[in-house]
Amino acid sequence: YGDYNQKIDYVFKIVLIGDSAVGKSQLLARFARNEFSVESKATIGVEFQTKTLVIDNKTVKAQIWDTAGQERYRAVTSAYYRGAVGAMLVYDMTKRQSFDHMTRWLEELRGHADKNIVIMLVGNKSDLGSLRAVPTEDAQEFAQRENLFFMETSALEATNVEPAFLTVLTEIYRIIS
Ligand code: GDP
Numbered sequence: 047y048g049d050y051n052q053k054i055d056y057v058f059k060i061v062l063i064g065d066s067a068v069g070k071s072q073l074l075a076r077f078a079r080n081e082f083s084v085e086s087k088a089t090i091g092v093e094f095q096t097k098t099l100v101i102d103n104k105t106v107k108a109q110i111w112d113t114a115g116q117e118r119y120r121a122v123t124s125a126y127y128r129g130a131v132g133a134m135l136v137y138d139m140t141k142r143q144s145f146d147h148m149t150r151w152l153e154e155l156r157g158h159a160d161k162n163i164v165i166m167l168v169g170n171k172s173d174l175g176s177l178r179a180v181p182t183e184d185a186q187e188f189a190q191r192e193n194l195f196f197m198e199t200s201a202l203e204a205t206n207v208e209p210a211f212l213t214v215l216t217e218i219y220r221i222i223s
């Protein structure tokens with residue numbers, strides 16, 4: 047913890063949204079602490095985690111919010127979205143329904159968040175390729191139509207997790223600087 051005196055230039059709030067069990071908490075654990083736990087419990091209590099990084103010689107603190115078991119439709123409160131400049135819209139690529147629900151989540155996000163919010167569609171669990179239920183092309187098409195970034199990730203294998211968050215953070219930085 048040598049960063050006590052670190053000057054923070056920017057704090058960017060990012061929200062994680064999507065159905066329960068798609069891997070939101072594990073994506074956050076992987077990005078913020080490089081951890082993964084197989085028996086991840088439903089998130090209770092902890093509201094966000096932070097990770098500080100440098101973009102273009104500026105110190106950026108990413109404050110990443112995770113839903114605390116409020117994934118039921120419309121259960122996420124507006125306080126959760128307030129001030130968010132980025133969002134990870136996560137589905138499980140082995141669960142078609144979690145992808146079909148992206149439309150709702152996007153609608154809810156757009157209804158609550160800033161209109162310039164940077165959004166990444168994330169197809170998680172790419173390590174379970176043989177169980178794939180969502181073709182990459184379907185997700186790509188949706189992302190293109192809705193003007194979202196898109197990546198397939200594995201929190202388990204640490205595939206594309208950092209690139210997904212960094213793309214969002216860098217784009218936010220580009221917009222505000
Ligand atoms: P959340 O409800 O969206 O926060 O989902 P969790 O992060 O709690 O993960 C739900 C379940 O999926 C847990 O059993 C995780 O271990 C598992 N999981 C999360 N990410 C991955 C992944 O990338 N690959 C695989 N195979 N399992 C994952």
Ligand code: MG
Pocket residue numbers: 070071072087088089112113115
């Ligand atoms: Mg969770």
